[in-house]
Amino acid sequence: MPTATYRIFDPLLPAAQAESMLRACERFGPYGMYSQEASEAEIGQGLLQRHDAVMNFLETGGRFGRRDTPAALGARTNYFRESYAYGDDVRLPGIEPFLGYEGFVEAARAIHGRPVIEPAIVYANILVAGQELAVHTDVPEFRGANRKIFPQWLMVVMHHSGLFDEHRMRIATAVGWFNDARGGAFAYYPDGAGSAAATIPARANTGIILDTDAVFHGVDPVERIGAMPEMRPGMRLVFDGDRWSLRDGDREHARYRWDEIRFSISWKAYCFADEGERRAWREHRDDLHLDHILDRLVADLRARGRVNGARPEPTALALLLIDEYVRFPAAEAA
Numbered sequence: 588m589p590t591a592t593y594r595i596f597d598p599l600l601p602a603a604q605a606e607s608m609l610r611a612c613e614r615f616g617p618y619g620m621y622s623q624e625a626s627e628a629e630i631g632q633g634l635l636q637r638h639d640a641v642m643n644f645l646e647t648g649g650r651f652g653r654r655d656t657p658a659a660l661g662a663r664t665n666y667f668r669e670s671y672a673y674g675d676d677v678r679l680p681g682i683e684p685f686l687g688y689e690g691f692v693e694a695a696r697a698i699h700g701r702p703v704i705e706p707a708i709v710y711a712n713i714l715v716a717g718q719e720l721a722v723h724t725d726v727p728e729f730r731g732a733n734r735k736i737f738p739q740w741l742m743v744v745m746h747h748s749g750l751f752d753e754h755r756m757r758i759a760t761a762v763g764w765f766n767d768a769r770g771g772a773f774a775y776y777p778d779g780a781g782s783a784a785a786t787i788p789a790r791a792n793t794g795i796i797l798d799t800d801a802v803f804h805g806v807d808p809v810e811r812i813g814a815m816p817e818m819r820p821g822m823r824l825v826f827d828g829d830r831w832s833l834r835d836g837d838r839e840h841a842r843y844r845w846d847e848i849r850f851s852i853s854w855k856a857y858c859f860a861d862e863g864e865r866r867a868w869r870e871h872r873d874d875l876h877l878d879h880i881l882d883r884l885v886a887d888l889r890a891r892g893r894v895n896g897a898r899p900e901p902t903a904l905a906l907l908l909i910d911e912y913v914r915f916p917a918a919e920a921a
């Protein structure tokens with residue numbers, strides 16, 4: 588695999604702008620927990636949305652191969668997320684310098700060699716002390732196939748299979764940090780899953796842009812002293828003027844200083860070759876359909892000798908697809 592294109596921003600924004608953005612993020616909230624829901628789709632019913640990444644994390648213990656109980660692993664990976672903007676719909680006043688940052692737009696053009704850039708979403712991810720993000724590639728999107736209608740693992744399989752490249756939406760993802768976190772480095776594999784990881788620290792007013800749908804990446808653990816509080820779905824994080832407060836309903840479970848929080852903001856943009864390509868996507872002129880997707884994948888599994896005879900039932904097929912196509916980086920020694 589050739590080295591993926593990426594660009595690092597240091598500094599990212601003028602200092603005063605970065606500072607005022609951070610204050611806006613504090614005012615926004617509460618921040619809800621982003622956890623794994625089971626998929627309702629007819630293929631792979633009952634599998635987790637990110638079955639690929641979750642199973643790899645449980646099997647390998649993450650980048651450092653650390654073993655833990657499933658409950659502890661859950662607490663370590665149930666992080667927080669809120670969206671600040673969808674296209675032009677700005678939900679957090681003050682986020683505009685990040686949403687419209689010209690440096691991202693220029694770099695996005697270079698990443699895919701495509702000139703027409705359409706910012707799609709800006710959202711915050713928050714990890715608290717002790718949390719980490721399992722190595723994964725992001726959920727990609729294809730004309731006619733996206734995470735709103737199909738399971739997330741299927742989108743990931745489609746991308747890693749390479750069979751649907753003509754329909755793949757090219758997306759550039761930027762990640763920015765606006766506080767200094769203890770730990771929580773961004774780990775990524777620019778030379779492919781078979782090569783070593785590179786890391787960059789989560790340091791205030793820095794950032795990176797890359798194709799996170801193609802490049803494996805994750806977040807190393809945020810430093811923690813003492814035991815982690817229980818992390819249950821439905822918990823929320825609020826900034827109360829002094830500290831971040833972890834709440835379950837009205838009850839406070841933990842408080843965090845800014846440096847015990849890893850706060851990042853992500854920016855994703857579609858990258859089109861020309862206006863014609865953008866129109867084909869918008870007007871659904873060339874959409875994929877589920878029957879075709881599955882037929883194509885099963886035909887490829889047969890060619891690879893992974894399916895002989897009848898097509899496996901949906902859940903077995905789902906697990907086989909993940910196993911065959913999504914090849915994760917190996918865990919490293921701690």
Ligand SMILES: [Fe+2]
Binds near residue numbers: 723724725799804
């Ligand atoms: Fe990601």
